[in-house]
Amino acid sequence: MSPRPFLLSIVTPAYRCEACIEELYRRVVEAVGGIPGASLELIFVNDGSPERDWEVISRLADLDPRVKGINLSRNFGQHHAIAAGMDHAQGDWIAVMDCDLQDQPEEIPRLFEHAWKEGWDVVFARRMDRQDTWLKVSLSRCFNRLVNTLSTLPIDPAISNFSIVTRQVADSYRRMRECSRSYGLGILWCGYKVGYVPVRHGSRFAGASAYSFGRSLQLAMESITSLSNKPLRMAINLGFGMATLAFLYGIYLIIRYLFWAIPVAGWTTITVSLYFLSGVILVVLGILGLYLGKVFDEVKARPIYLVRETRNVDGTPNCDQANGLEA
Numbered sequence: 001m002s003p004r005p006f007l008l009s010i011v012t013p014a015y016r017c018e019a020c021i022e023e024l025y026r027r028v029v030e031a032v033g034g035i036p037g038a039s040l041e042l043i044f045v046n047d048g049s050p051e052r053d054w055e056v057i058s059r060l061a062d063l064d065p066r067v068k069g070i071n072l073s074r075n076f077g078q079h080h081a082i083a084a085g086m087d088h089a090q091g092d093w094i095a096v097m098d099c100d101l102q103d104q105p106e107e108i109p110r111l112f113e114h115a116w117k118e119g120w121d122v123v124f125a126r127r128m129d130r131q132d133t134w135l136k137v138s139l140s141r142c143f144n145r146l147v148n149t150l151s152t153l154p155i156d157p158a159i160s161n162f163s164i165v166t167r168q169v170a171d172s173y174r175r176m177r178e179c180s181r182s183y184g185l186g187i188l189w190c191g192y193k194v195g196y197v198p199v200r201h202g203s204r205f206a207g208a209s210a211y212s213f214g215r216s217l218q219l220a221m222e223s224i225t226s227l228s229n230k231p232l233r234m235a236i237n238l239g240f241g242m243a244t245l246a247f248l249y250g251i252y253l254i255i256r257y258l259f260w261a262i263p264v265a266g267w268t269t270i271t272v273s274l275y276f277l278s279g280v281i282l283v284v285l286g287i288l289g290l291y292l293g294k295v296f297d298e299v300k301a302r303p304i305y306l307v308r309e310t311r312n313v314d315g316t317p318n319c320d321q322a323n324g325l326e327a
Contacts, residue, residue: 009041009091013081017099027105048075061311069311079181095164103162107199111164121192125162127201180222
């Protein structure tokens, strides 16, 4: 594969994955051992898990210096945890995967081989035959459909965070320090050459998904408003459309009154129109409020995560701004 030795960093956020971590470590070590010239750096980011995730990570880090642990001060969210791992990754190539083993470590060599041989800067894993409940699959499809409709970056519903990127792509992604984050959409926004590889999707090794309907909807809204102003343009078009219809209807009523002496409809028409237009106004104001809220969050310039403690991590984060601070 590679003509020279290289360092492969693997970033995985951990939340309620206590029972998965040791098995993930074992399988990652075995999988990366099959890549010629590759040395391993496995970065676990504990995203404020209420279980014993950090204890397991710390134990592995004490046994194997290739394991690095980052313990965030609280739960910042999966995509913020990925950003913390990316900031601390030292590799020539960086892979991102979930900790629950639905992303199969055995697929990492295939992702790297495809990227190396085909010259891709980014390779996403395309999940075949998803091993999720029908509810989670349905929520995922709704999320992707909503994002594809309202954002300017169309995404494949079969892909998730499981991917491998070059150092150049990782450095570009690290420069994105906004509070509202989506790893996959952020990588696509960077505009590098992207490839896809079909992979086997595994069953969750232990535990349950932390993504409820509410969290999935929140992630969709944050992704859309952080990468696109299309909802604002849609609100403007809706306003112009309503004004045009109202103007045409007004002309129609005047003509009826002048030529056929038909009086203008009374209380019912006014009431229905009032409530309908009030609903439209509230929807538009809500969209504006979402974007103003994003501006409010960004101008505060708070760190996108805080680190409580680390294991086997030296130096400061590899980012242009000091947004990953020690708590």
